[in-house]
Amino acid sequence: MTTIEVPALARVEGEGGLFIKLENGRAVEIRLDIYEPPRFFEGFLRGRFLQEVPDITARICGICPVAYQMSSAFALENALGIKISPRVRALRRLMYCGEHIESHALHIYMLQAPDLLGKQSALELAAVAPDIVKNALRLKKIGNEILKVIGGRSVHPVNVCVGGFYSWPDTASLKALLPDLEWGLNAAIDSVKWAVTLPYPDLEIDYEFVALHHPEEYAVVEGEVWSSKGNKVSIADYETRYIEEHVKHSNALHGRTADGNTYLVGPLARLNLNHEQLLPAAQKALKDSGIKLPLKNPYKSLIARAIELVQFYEEAIELVKAYQPDGPAHVELKLKAGEGAGATEAPRGLLYHRYEIDENGLVQFAKITPPTAQNLPRIEADLFALAPKIVKMPEAEATLTAEHLVRAYDPCISCATHFLKLKVEEK
Numbered sequence: 001m002t003t004i005e006v007p008a009l010a011r012v013e014g015e016g017g018l019f020i021k022l023e024n025g026r027a028v029e030i031r032l033d034i035y036e037p038p039r040f041f042e043g044f045l046r047g048r049f050l051q052e053v054p055d056i057t058a059r060i061c062g063i064c065p066v067a068y069q070m071s072s073a074f075a076l077e078n079a080l081g082i083k084i085s086p087r088v089r090a091l092r093r094l095m096y097c098g099e100h101i102e103s104h105a106l107h108i109y110m111l112q113a114p115d116l117l118g119k120q121s122a123l124e125l126a127a128v129a130p131d132i133v134k135n136a137l138r139l140k141k142i143g144n145e146i147l148k149v150i151g152g153r154s155v156h157p158v159n160v161c162v163g164g165f166y167s168w169p170d171t172a173s174l175k176a177l178l179p180d181l182e183w184g185l186n187a188a189i190d191s192v193k194w195a196v197t198l199p200y201p202d203l204e205i206d207y208e209f210v211a212l213h214h215p216e217e218y219a220v221v222e223g224e225v226w227s228s229k230g231n232k233v234s235i236a237d238y239e240t241r242y243i244e245e246h247v248k249h250s251n252a253l254h255g256r257t258a259d260g261n262t263y264l265v266g267p268l269a270r271l272n273l274n275h276e277q278l279l280p281a282a283q284k285a286l287k288d289s290g291i292k293l294p295l296k297n298p299y300k301s302l303i304a305r306a307i308e309l310v311q312f313y314e315e316a317i318e319l320v321k322a323y324q325p326d327g328p329a330h331v332e333l334k335l336k337a338g339e340g341a342g343a344t345e346a347p348r349g350l351l352y353h354r355y356e357i358d359e360n361g362l363v364q365f366a367k368i369t370p371p372t373a374q375n376l377p378r379i380e381a382d383l384f385a386l387a388p389k390i391v392k393m394p395e396a397e398a399t400l401t402a403e404h405l406v407r408a409y410d411p412c413i414s415c416a417t418h419f420l421k422l423k424v425e426e427k
Contacts, residue, residue, distance in 0.1 A: 032383070053073075058157065067096075067351050090323075096344070100312045102142075108306060109139075117198070135187050193288075203386065205382060211265060240258065266304075267301050267308055270308070289303065
């Protein structure tokens with residue numbers, strides 16, 4: 001028997017363990033054990049007034065609170081049968097640009113790049129490439145500033161409500177971000193050029209990619225749920241195609257297709273399915289990168305994030321320039337009993353919400369399907385694909401290889417970073 005223990009896996013959110021069982025040099029069982037206690041958000045949303053839901057669900061994640069706010073807001077608006085104004089919709093996309101910018105900059109430079117460059121942390125990377133890390137911090141900060149101006153603060157914003165926003169953000173404060181956004185667009189283009197030069201492990205997987213798709217824009221807040229296998233369903237019909245199941249070794253649900261297959265959500269899925277909807281600068285960055293789609297290497301999700309960084313800086317500039325508040329910032333709600341679903345693209349992938357409310361606007365049922373829950377079975381399958389290489393490696397190298405793959409997914413097990421244990425048992 002060979003046992004490998006990773007006392008602390010840095011740069012992922014939450015607590016989990018990895019178990020690998022080998023027989024005759026072959027992997028026969030791999031489990032990504034999520035033993036962190038569930039937090040029961042769906043349970044304690046019941047009985048809450050619908051206008052409380054965006055603020056409560058924002059607390060699910062400190063990196064992507066906007067995703068939870070927007071998915072819940074759209075779902076509840078659908079339950080009430082109301083439509084937001086085009087100006088509110090544009091502001092929501094701008095806020096989402098800020099979230100994708102700060103999340104992608106964090107993951108590219110602080111979480112995954114150190115692995116690819118053989119560094120233990122961003123601090124170690126900064127020692128040899130200080131300008132890269134300084135630019136990364138500035139790229140992320142600009143995303144946070146967008147959230148702060150629109151949402152009132154950069155972490156867990158408080159201005160989002162069902163029906164729109166509680167108030168319009170100050171025009172001058174938004175316009176003042178333009179110089180930084182212009183700098184960020186150029187820096188993001190440089191990020192793509194840098195990303196394609198990194199040394200990526202060789203791993204090609206035949207994924208089923210799943211993401212929102214919108215014919216007129218790079219899908220973020222609305223659209224249909226598309227699959228690279230040709231399946232297309234409306235957001236309202238999401239649960240007819242994509243299901244969650246309990247597994248013995250995990251406190252996190254695992255997502256699968258209705259016919260039992262794994263699938264992948266996130267930046268690789270979005271880029272592969274929606275690259276035709278990229279804005280001009282992002283289109284050019286993709287073309288100049290020389291990469292061929294579809295990208296099927298999970299480690300190269302970093303490249304997809306870099307291209308999206310260009311996309312969201314480019315779109316943020318357009319939206320800030322066009323911003324001109326007019327009319328009410330939110331729709332007046334007329335309460336009634338109903339049921340509604342909503343889905344948006346969080347930085348990590350498709351995020352689905354469904355709610356049932358009564359005639360007083362109180363939540364009677366809540367279902368939230370985060371990206372990581374959908375990706376967990378796929379991560380395990382990828383580890384199976386890596387297993388033949390891992391079993392031949394020295395202990396330290398095998399451990400690091402498994403860590404790198406998990407981190408490439410940027411899994412959000414929870415909002416706290418603790419540790420992952422890797423145990424290899426051989427008969």
